[in-house]
Amino acid sequence: MSLSHVLLGxxxxxxxxxxxxxxxxxxxxxLGWNAELAQIYxxxxxxxxxxxxxxxxxxxxxxxxxxxxxITAAGRREFREWLAEPLExxxxxxxxxxxxxxxxxxxxENRLASLTLYRTLLSEELSRTPSxxxxxxxxxxxxxESELHWADAEIAAALSGRTLSPExx
Amino acid sequence: MSLSHVLLGxxxxxxxxxxxxxxxxxxxxxLGWNAELAQIYxxxxxxxxxxxxxxxxxxxxxxxxxxxxxITAAGRREFREWLAEPLExxxxxxxxxxxxxxxxxxxxENRLASLTLYRTLLSEELSRTPSxxxxxxxxxxxxxESELHWADAEIAAALSGRTLSPExx
DNA sequence: CGGCGGTATATAAAAGTTCATATACTCTTG
DNA sequence: CAAGAGTATATGAACTTTTATATACCGCCG
Numbered sequence: 001m002s003l004s005h006v007l008l009g010x011x012x013x014x015x016x017x018x019x020x021x022x023x024x025x026x027x028x029x030x031l032g033w034n035a036e037l038a039q040i041y042x043x044x045x046x047x048x049x050x051x052x053x054x055x056x057x058x059x060x061x062x063x064x065x066x067x068x069x070x071i072t073a074a075g076r077r078e079f080r081e082w083l084a085e086p087l088e089x090x091x092x093x094x095x096x097x098x099x100x101x102x103x104x105x106x107x108x109e110n111r112l113a114s115l116t117l118y119r120t121l122l123s124e125e126l127s128r129t130p131s132x133x134x135x136x137x138x139x140x141x142x143x144x145e146s147e148l149h150w151a152d153a154e155i156a157a158a159l160s161g162r163t164l165s166p167e168x169x
Numbered sequence: 170m171s172l173s174h175v176l177l178g179x180x181x182x183x184x185x186x187x188x189x190x191x192x193x194x195x196x197x198x199x200l201g202w203n204a205e206l207a208q209i210y211x212x213x214x215x216x217x218x219x220x221x222x223x224x225x226x227x228x229x230x231x232x233x234x235x236x237x238x239x240i241t242a243a244g245r246r247e248f249r250e251w252l253a254e255p256l257e258x259x260x261x262x263x264x265x266x267x268x269x270x271x272x273x274x275x276x277x278e279n280r281l282a283s284l285t286l287y288r289t290l291l292s293e294e295l296s297r298t299p300s301x302x303x304x305x306x307x308x309x310x311x312x313x314e315s316e317l318h319w320a321d322a323e324i325a326a327a328l329s330g331r332t333l334s335p336e337x338x
Numbered sequence: 339c340g341g342c343g344g345t346a347t348a349t350a351a352a353a354g355t356t357c358a359t360a361t362a363c364t365c366t367t368g
Numbered sequence: 369c370a371a372g373a374g375t376a377t378a379t380g381a382a383c384t385t386t387t388a389t390a391t392a393c394c395g396c397c398g
Contacts, residue, residue, distance in 0.1 A: 001354070002264045009271045019376050032266025039355060041378060065363095066376070083274060087265045087287045089294050094259030095171045097201025101305040102178045102252055110253070115304075118256045125258050135284075135323050136270040139316065146315035147308065154304050170384070188346050208385060210348060234393095235346070 003043050004052075006033045008079040011053060011071040018044050018067065029125075030132065030140040044069055052078055112158045119151040172212050173221075175202045177248040180222060180240040187213050187236065198294075199301065199309040213238055221247055281327045288320040 010021055010031075021044075022037045035043075044067075047053045052075035056068045071079070096118070103111055125144055132138040179190055179200075190213075191206045204212075213236075216222045221244035225237045240248070265287070272280055294313055301307040 002267050003354085006267045006270075009267075009274070012274070017376075018378095029261055030266075031270045032261045032263055032268075034260035034262060036356070037377080038357080038379080042354095083268055083271055084279070085264075085268070087268055087283055087290065089290050090263030090265050091203035092198055092201045093203060093262055094201055095254075096256045096259050097199075097305065098171050098175045098178075099201075099252055099254070099256055100308065101175075101200045101303070103304045105178070105181070105252060114256055121256065121258050134270070135272045136266065138323070139269065139319050142315050142319045143312055146311050150308050150311045154307070172384085186346075187348095205386070206347080207349080207387080211384090 001043075002033060002082075003035050003039060004047055005079055005082040006031060006035075007040065007043060007047065008052060008071055008075050009083070011069055012076060012079060015056070015068045015070040017069070029129075030134070030136040032136065047075065050074075108158065108161065112155065115151055115155050115158060119148065119155060122148045122151055170212075171202060171251075172204050172208060173216055174248060174251040175200060175204075176209065176212060176216065177221060177240055177244050178252070180238055181245060181248060184225070184237045184239040186238070198298075199303070199305040201305065216244065219243075277327065277330065281324065284320055284324050284327060288317065288324060291317045291320055 006025070007021055010016065010024055016024075018037060018040045022035070022040050025031055025033060025035055025040075044053065048055055048069070052072060053069040054072055056070065058066050058068055099114075100118075103114065106114065122144060126141070126148060129137075129141050129144060132141055175194070176190055179185065179193055185193075187206060187209045191204070191209050194200055194202060194204055194209075213222065217224055217238070221241060222238040223241055225239065227235050227237055268283075269287075272283065275283065291313060295310070295317060298306075298310050298313060301310055
């Protein structure tokens with residue numbers, strides 16, 4: 001499972017609580033993995049049982065006591081092994097892409113509306129994405145920029161088709 | 170669940186067996202969803218129980234009798250409703266991206282090797298991806314091209330760092 | 339004619355994910 | 369001081385996905 005390994009990778013930077021890890025995953029899409037807290041807590045337990053992390057309880061300035069996890073030597077080893085596995089082109093698994101695949105099934109005006117909304121989301125996401133200091137962040141930014149160009153091109157095409165048709169009629 | 174809806178979308182183009190649907194999903198990454206047969210068969214059963222598809226058994230020229238599914242009126246309705254839901258920026262969920270996020274954790278020579286392998290995969294995938302006739306296919310191609318550029322830039326950076334260091338030493 | 343590869347379906351078990359819900363503490367604001 | 373927002377942990381139930389395994393038919397090659 002990748003979630004555990006991503007958690008180990010983050011913990012290798014320093015101790016953190018489940019909450020911290022959840023916020024980091026949510027905040028940084030360049031990490032390539034998203035997970036809910038309800039998934040992270042059991043994952044940390046498994047890592048603890050496996051001896052890949054160690055637990056220390058600490059009082060929190062806010063909220064209930066924090067459970068801070070630190071990576072162990074075994075954890076680092078496990079992470080390094082996972083990291084060494086070869087990269088593969090990801091197979092897509094996203095509702096938005098599936099909907100996009102059936103864009104042409106929509107009436108032209110809905111198609112345009114969907115594209116316009118998606119374009120807005122892309123540009124918001126892009127403005128939330130600072131120019132990267134790591135390869136993964138640079139990758140994320142470049143891809144968002146390209147996708148924005150693509151959306152603009154599709155919108156332009158949809159619009160020209162639309163302004164054309166009244167004349168054709 | 171999106172898998173069912175993608176299956177409905179494909180069935181809207183004409184009747185198909187589970188096997189057919191599986192091959193199409195595997196062949197066309199622009200569909201935005203990947204699934205194993207072991208997932209598709211139960212999904213088709215659920216759709217059948219829900220009355221979203223109808224089943225007809227037919228002899229196959231090869232292998233056991235085919236179970237061909239056709240979409241029903243209820244299925245089309247369900248698909249259209251799903252399609253109308255707003256698009257969202259996908260949250261990444263891919264082992265390769267997670268590994269990429271920790272690229273800088275690798276020794277420079279491993280980093281270069283990973284990038285080079287990934288670059289090869291990208292270029293193979295790109296050559297397998299024909300210029301698209303649909304928005305989703307065009308998107309897929311554009312993104313692969315951009316990612317290839319990114320990989321080249323990262324490789325160049327890694328190389329220059331590498332050729333520099335012997336001189337620095 | 340025996341085995342291999344491709345077509346085709348299927349299921350069980352295990353693992354992972356999502357959704358809803360619950361608890362509890364602290365600080366700020368009205 | 370009550371209510372709400374943010375921090376923080378946790379779990380059960382339902383559902384989905386992955387992995388492994390099994391079956392069966394056909395044509396082709398050696």
